[in-house]
Amino acid sequence: MSRVVVDVMLKPEILDPQGQAIARKLPQLGYEGVTAVRQGKRFEVEIDGEADEAALERVRKIAETLLANPVIEDFEVRVL
Amino acid sequence: MSRVVVDVMLKPEILDPQGQAIARKLPQLGYEGVTAVRQGKRFEVEIDGEADEAALERVRKIAETLLANPVIEDFEVRVL
Numbered sequence A, B: 001m002s003r004v005v006v007d008v009m010l011k012p013e014i015l016d017p018q019g020q021a022i023a024r025k026l027p028q029l030g031y032e033g034v035t036a037v038r039q040g041k042r043f044e045v046e047i048d049g050e051a052d053e054a055a056l057e058r059v060r061k062i063a064e065t066l067l068a069n070p071v072i073e074d075f076e077v078r079v080l
Helices: A017-028 A053-067 B017-028 B053-067
Strands: A002-010 A034-047 A073-079 B002-010 B034-047 B073-079
Touching: A002 A053, A002 B034, A017 A034, A017 B034, A017 B053, A034 A053, A034 B002, A034 B017, A053 A073, A053 B017, B002 B053, B017 B034, B034 B053, B053 B073
Parallel strands: none
Antiparallel strands: A002 A034, A002 A073, A034 B034, B002 B034, B002 B073
């Protein structure tokens, strides 16, 4: 059994209102020094067997079709 | 300027219906070999200056109060 992480973030050119709302709130709560926040998703995918290149390719396909929206999001697959 | 990542995942003992729904759907879509999926959040936090211990401690405080719910979620802070 192996564990693979898929990080999904909005593409840099896509506005992120959730992240902006958090960043705006911080100074009011007394936290200075944060210039930006972007919010994304993180998936932990447990797979049978080893996380070899074929398995990672399969997870990439899953990420592309089910976990991320490639029009507005970038994703990254890595072994945990 | 530095970039810090905050990964937020449900604690292992907390059920994750979103992740389970994805895992259940995969075989129907032709993807075999995935035994579990857990969905969490990933924040990219941009801070002024260096990501030294004091800055990371500040981000940990932000994560605890604003980004994660410590009752049901674990979080991890790391420099990108």
